[in-house]
Amino acid sequence: MLDLLDRQPTGRWARLRDDVRRCRLRRGAWYPVLSLGPDEAVVVVRQESVIIPQAYLEIVNTRPNRWTVVPGERYAVCPNCAARVAVGTPPEQMRCAHCSGVFEFEPEHEYSAPH
Ligand SMILES: [Zn+2]
Incomplete structure (x- = not known):
């Protein structure tokens, strides 16, 4: 179980790479990154934490504008x-x-x- 209260957002943002189709994230949309593991990232999708392999993601350190x-x-x-x-x-x-x-x-x- 993930405990959201124990985790602070990292300030990073992630979006699906363009060739990834089978996730709950929408193409082209940015999501806040809750935490980064060695192989996976936890992103917030509609107020739920979702674990995504980092290989599926493009991750940036500042909020995209x-x-x-x-x-x-x-x-x-x-x-x-x-x-x-x-x-x-x-x-x-x-x-x-x-x-x-x-x-x-x-x-x-x-x-x-x-x-
Ligand atoms: Zn808008």
Whole structure:
């Protein structure tokens, strides 16, 4: 059993690598990392802790602040609230209709990390 009260968030954020399909995490959305083990990470998904192999994840040390452009799909994912928003050619920046945050776009090729 995981005891959430005993764990402090690490300040890290994680998202699924683009070629991983079989997890509860949504493509392109960032999730807070609760803890990191040698092979696995615990991330918070809808207020539940979920254990994911680190090989499935891209992990960063600061909260992301750019839209993820999901390759091959015509949507971007908000870095703040994980809303999906349809985009054609990404503009320089865009306001999220759900959380009203204004963010720049990540270059599309950045979200495609083979492993
Ligand atoms: Zn948003």
